[in-house]
Amino acid sequence: MSAPPDRRELPLSGSGAHWAGAGAEERAAGAQRRDGDGAQQLPAGSPGEHPPVATATASTAIDLLYWRDIKQTGIVFGSILLLLFSLTQFSVVSVIAYLALAALSATISFRIYKSVLQAVQKTDEGHPFKAYLEMEMSLSQDQIQKYTDCLQLYVNSTVRELRRLFLVQDLVDSLKFAVLMWLLTYVGALFNGLTLMIMAVVSMFTLPVVYDKYQAQIDQYLGLVRTHINTVMAKIQAKIPGAKRKAE
Numbered sequence: 001m002s003a004p005p006d007r008r009e010l011p012l013s014g015s016g017a018h019w020a021g022a023g024a025e026e027r028a029a030g031a032q033r034r035d036g037d038g039a040q041q042l043p044a045g046s047p048g049e050h051p052p053v054a055t056a057t058a059s060t061a062i063d064l065l066y067w068r069d070i071k072q073t074g075i076v077f078g079s080i081l082l083l084l085f086s087l088t089q090f091s092v093v094s095v096i097a098y099l100a101l102a103a104l105s106a107t108i109s110f111r112i113y114k115s116v117l118q119a120v121q122k123t124d125e126g127h128p129f130k131a132y133l134e135m136e137m138s139l140s141q142d143q144i145q146k147y148t149d150c151l152q153l154y155v156n157s158t159v160r161e162l163r164r165l166f167l168v169q170d171l172v173d174s175l176k177f178a179v180l181m182w183l184l185t186y187v188g189a190l191f192n193g194l195t196l197m198i199m200a201v202v203s204m205f206t207l208p209v210v211y212d213k214y215q216a217q218i219d220q221y222l223g224l225v226r227t228h229i230n231t232v233m234a235k236i237q238a239k240i241p242g243a244k245r246k247a248e
Contacts, residue, residue, distance in 0.1 A: 065208045
């Protein structure tokens with residue numbers, strides 16, 4: 001029996017890698033997919049490697065999605081859900097205003113409490129938030145450049161992929177994309193954007209854990225589905241003129 005895949009690879013696999021398997025020419029020019037360490041290489045011929053900020057961000061996201069720190073993940077998960085549910089009941093402006101008022105109420109109350117306590121005890125501990133006020137929060141030029149390079153990489157990769165799909169470089173992939181968009185019209189008719197976001201967040205924080213626990217069973221059923229889909233697509237390719245892929 002083969003060894004199970006590295007957990008760091010699990011959230012990075014999916015439909016994105018499926019769309020990127022077009023042909024040898026596109027893969028040679030496009031970005032290579034993530035390796036086992038979660039790092040991503042730049043397109044062929046790039047002068048440098050992928051910004052290290054992407055690796056650190058991916059590692060932190062994986063730790064959150066796999067609930068490796070239950071307290072931290074619970075706070076993040078609960079905060080996101082609370083924000084999304086609030087947006088379903090109130091406008092964005094109202095949610096921002098209420099959050100700001102809640103934060104100000106907490107900080108002002110704590111500031112007054114510490115001032116009164118220092119006056120009663122006749123101590124001089126200083127401002128209760130002094131450590132946070134003196135904390136360096138500005139982004140350096142190098143950090144901005146790292147985030148910009150990371151964003152540029154994903155934007156360029158997305159633009160190249162959309163160009164390939166809309167200009168029908170590969171007929172089969174363009175047909176798959178068209179079917180996906182057609183299915184999304186029904187999804188959009190049933191759910192609004194916020195509902196889809198809530199479902200996506202819940203799935204992000206539950207599916208990786210479920211897959212990690214029942215990996216063997218899920219892989220078995222996914223293999224059957226993938227084989228059936230490949231068989232159907234092979235029949236479609238054989239019947240549609242020009243749908244066959246170029247030999248790699």
